[in-house]
Amino acid sequence: MHTHFIFLFLLLLAISSFPLLADNFRLRVHTQTLSLLTEEDIHAEIHFGKTVAARLLGQYPPYDNKALTRYVNLVGQALVLNSPRQDITFHFSIVNSNTINAYSTPGGYVFITTQAIKTMQDESELAAVLAHEIAHITEKHIVNEFKIKGKDDSITSGITRIVGGSKDSATVAFQNAVDKAVDLLLSRGFKHDDELGSDQVAVTLLAQTGYDTMALERYLRRVIKATEEDDRKKSNTHPTTDLRLDTLNEYQKSSDLILHFPQGKKRFQAITSNNL
Amino acid sequence: MKNLNYIVLLIIGIINASVSADEYHYKDILIGDRAAGLGGTYVAVSDDPSGMYYNPAGIVYAASQKLSASMNTYNIRKTTYKNALAGKDWVRSSSLLLPNFFGVTQPLGVGTFGISYAIPDSAIEDQDQTIPLDISPNDGNNATTDFTINFNNQDNTYNAGPSFALKISKNLSMGITLYGYTRIQEQIFNQVFEAPLSHNDIAAVEATETIAAVDAVVNTEDVYHMENLYISRKEYGIKPIFGIMYTPYEKISLGITFSNTWMLSNTIVRQEVCASTLRNINTTLCKQGELNRLKTEFEGTREFPWELATGIAYFPSNTLMLTSDIVIYKGINATTKPMFNISAGIEYYLTKTFALRAGGFTNNANTPELIPGVINRYPEHVDLKGGTISLSNFTRSSSLSFGVVLTKGTGEAQVLSGSPNLQVTEILGITAFMSASHSL
Numbered sequence: 001m002h003t004h005f006i007f008l009f010l011l012l013l014a015i016s017s018f019p020l021l022a023d024n025f026r027l028r029v030h031t032q033t034l035s036l037l038t039e040e041d042i043h044a045e046i047h048f049g050k051t052v053a054a055r056l057l058g059q060y061p062p063y064d065n066k067a068l069t070r071y072v073n074l075v076g077q078a079l080v081l082n083s084p085r086q087d088i089t090f091h092f093s094i095v096n097s098n099t100i101n102a103y104s105t106p107g108g109y110v111f112i113t114t115q116a117i118k119t120m121q122d123e124s125e126l127a128a129v130l131a132h133e134i135a136h137i138t139e140k141h142i143v144n145e146f147k148i149k150g151k152d153d154s155i156t157s158g159i160t161r162i163v164g165g166s167k168d169s170a171t172v173a174f175q176n177a178v179d180k181a182v183d184l185l186l187s188r189g190f191k192h193d194d195e196l197g198s199d200q201v202a203v204t205l206l207a208q209t210g211y212d213t214m215a216l217e218r219y220l221r222r223v224i225k226a227t228e229e230d231d232r233k234k235s236n237t238h239p240t241t242d243l244r245l246d247t248l249n250e251y252q253k254s255s256d257l258i259l260h261f262p263q264g265k266k267r268f269q270a271i272t273s274n275n276l
Numbered sequence: 277m278k279n280l281n282y283i284v285l286l287i288i289g290i291i292n293a294s295v296s297a298d299e300y301h302y303k304d305i306l307i308g309d310r311a312a313g314l315g316g317t318y319v320a321v322s323d324d325p326s327g328m329y330y331n332p333a334g335i336v337y338a339a340s341q342k343l344s345a346s347m348n349t350y351n352i353r354k355t356t357y358k359n360a361l362a363g364k365d366w367v368r369s370s371s372l373l374l375p376n377f378f379g380v381t382q383p384l385g386v387g388t389f390g391i392s393y394a395i396p397d398s399a400i401e402d403q404d405q406t407i408p409l410d411i412s413p414n415d416g417n418n419a420t421t422d423f424t425i426n427f428n429n430q431d432n433t434y435n436a437g438p439s440f441a442l443k444i445s446k447n448l449s450m451g452i453t454l455y456g457y458t459r460i461q462e463q464i465f466n467q468v469f470e471a472p473l474s475h476n477d478i479a480a481v482e483a484t485e486t487i488a489a490v491d492a493v494v495n496t497e498d499v500y501h502m503e504n505l506y507i508s509r510k511e512y513g514i515k516p517i518f519g520i521m522y523t524p525y526e527k528i529s530l531g532i533t534f535s536n537t538w539m540l541s542n543t544i545v546r547q548e549v550c551a552s553t554l555r556n557i558n559t560t561l562c563k564q565g566e567l568n569r570l571k572t573e574f575e576g577t578r579e580f581p582w583e584l585a586t587g588i589a590y591f592p593s594n595t596l597m598l599t600s601d602i603v604i605y606k607g608i609n610a611t612t613k614p615m616f617n618i619s620a621g622i623e624y625y626l627t628k629t630f631a632l633r634a635g636g637f638t639n640n641a642n643t644p645e646l647i648p649g650v651i652n653r654y655p656e657h658v659d660l661k662g663g664t665i666s667l668s669n670f671t672r673s674s675s676l677s678f679g680v681v682l683t684k685g686t687g688e689a690q691v692l693s694g695s696p697n698l699q700v701t702e703i704l705g706i707t708a709f710m711s712a713s714h715s716l
Contacts, residue, residue, distance in 0.1 A: 025527045026323055029594040029625045030670035031339045038672075149673065156669045156676045159712070 040150025049107025123264025135201035309711030313666030314621025315635020319587030325379030332451030658687030
């Protein structure tokens with residue numbers, strides 16, 4: 001009996017050491033329909049994002065300053081003009097918090113904390129942070145993670161629900177996904193790859209909009225100084241800043257995205273000094 | 277009196293009606309929407325929840341976390357024993373609407389977890405048949421009687437349990453399904469024979485016909501024979517399925533599974549009643565002029581054969597797939613013989629949202645061929661062949677499949693108690709299925 005197990009183990013070991021082959025040949029052509037974006041999907045994304053945003057505002061009260069909010073929105077909308085998501089309307093808000101952070105939810109809802117703005121020194125840094133959050137939305141990090149999609153109202157899907165005796169999966173999972181998305185934004189954080197990818201998209205957006213592409217790096221370095229090392233180690237919402245900086249540098253160098261465009265220092269300081 | 281001997285044989289009991297949903301075949305109900313469309317050829321594919329039944333190693337390759345349900349399977353099965361009853365056919369038919377599979381898979385840690393239930397064998401037979409029999413003497417006088425069979429049989433086998441699969445490397449995965457096995461059967465079988473013969477009729481017959489033949493009949497005015505049989509069977513056990521999926525070359529998938537059912541308990545309660553006025557009847561249960569009851573209870577287990585299934589699938593493009601399986605069943609001494617089934621299937625996408633599937637399979641009998649002239653231990657041997665066709669429509673989050681499975685075969689059976697006569701037996705099965713899958 002033992003001999004059989006040893007033989008089986010050796011066989012599996014031998015098989016598993018063979019050259020690795022792609023296994024995506026199993027995917028059938030119908031799976032291509034999974035990536036198609038419908039109007040229902042956009043509505044579902046906006047509805048989901050709005051619900052998560054409401055939960056966030058329950059945690060962090062909005063910072064009630066019209067001038068500063070308008071300014072942040074103007075900077076944000078300038079970036080949005082160059083984003084690939086022209087199918088949704090972006091909303092930028094400031095929340096009152098002593099934490100240096102920014103959040104975004106699907107559907108175009110972006111939040112930045114008062115402490116984050118206080119840590120910035122110019123408009124390009126504000127743009128860099130907003131661009132990073134915009135990237136989370138345009139790259140659909142939360143949408144993909146929680147598989148947010150519109151209701152499938154096709155005849156086939158209707159019959160399928162009857163035959164299968166089930167409700168639409170998006171409806172069933174909605175509340176559960178909202179809870180998880182709030183947890184992701186406030187505690188768990190995005191996947192590291194998503195964060196690093198958002199940095200790269202942000203730098204591209206800065207360049208397209210005409211902001212200094214080194215703004216994100218400058219801001220991140222300042223955050224390192226402003227944040228106690230222990231706090232940074234405890235933070236789960238972002239990969240280590242060192243890793244982000246290294247990856248960002250490498251990307252900017254390889255993509256020729258070291259562009260010293262305007263920083264908008266005076267305008268930024270004029271508005272923030274009067275409104276923060 | 278040309279048919280009396282035969283009738284006497286007949287009314288002593290059509291014994292083997294107690295055969296299960298189908299104990300003599302292993303592939304009676306095809307499980308899963310895609311798999312059913314492929315003639316149950318799924319060992320090397322298995323990349324959706326029904327893979328938990330065919331090869332649990334395949335569920336790691338599911339395109340998405342998926343929930344699948346075959347909710348509406350309508351199955352009709354007709355078994356015809358040719359010339360079984362005094363020159364007339366005896367037909368057993370079963371029809372049932374069956375939710376035969378439900379399964380859901382979910383990535384969990386390093387592997388994929390799933391849970392499913394499957395009903396691989398089921399029958400609901402409800403028969404109320406009165407067969408007119410000609411027992412006319414050869415003197416020209418007409419004499420007929422009725423033979424009435426009331427038969428109700430509900431026999432279902434359930435498998436339910438968890439699965440777990442692990443991707444060992446990009447081209448190798450392993451998985452296990454641990455099914456709980458349950459079989460519940462309840463059967464009621466009544467047979468009534470009543471001949472409208474009087475003493476005078478008998479005397480008239482005796483004057484003209486063979487004494488020996490008439491002697492088998494009665495000396496009372498009302499001639500009857502009635503048997504009632506009730507069987508209750510409850511079997512519980514476990515059925516582990518071990519599976520391996522391997523990709524030796526691009527676009528080629530190999531699958532192998534090894535499974536068996538271990539019965540943990542088996543309770544059979546059998547109650548029989550017999551009342552008869554037949555003159556020379558003398559069996560354990562039936563004696564002339566007596567009303568006898570017999571109740572027996574059995575507790576124990578029985579053995580199931582090991583099943584070794586291997587399959588190969590070829591994916592030349594993302595619109596075409598070809599697959600073939602062979603399943604070998606080890607025989608069990610004096611119970612079932614070693615045998616195998618083969619199957620093949622093809623899947624072709626007509627468009628991005630419509631897929632056509634077709635398959636062919638064998639469902640061979642696990643009984644030996646019947647020997648003429650002797651009483652065979654197993655009274656039926658019919659090898660079946662089947663074909664399937666189905667059409668699936670996909671949306672982004674779901675798929676809906678319609679299909680038909682046709683099974684047919686001709687063999688032999690011994691349906692009359694104590695008679696070595698063989699009857700040509702035809703089995704025809706038609707299953708229409710409508711199934712749904714949801715992506716989560």
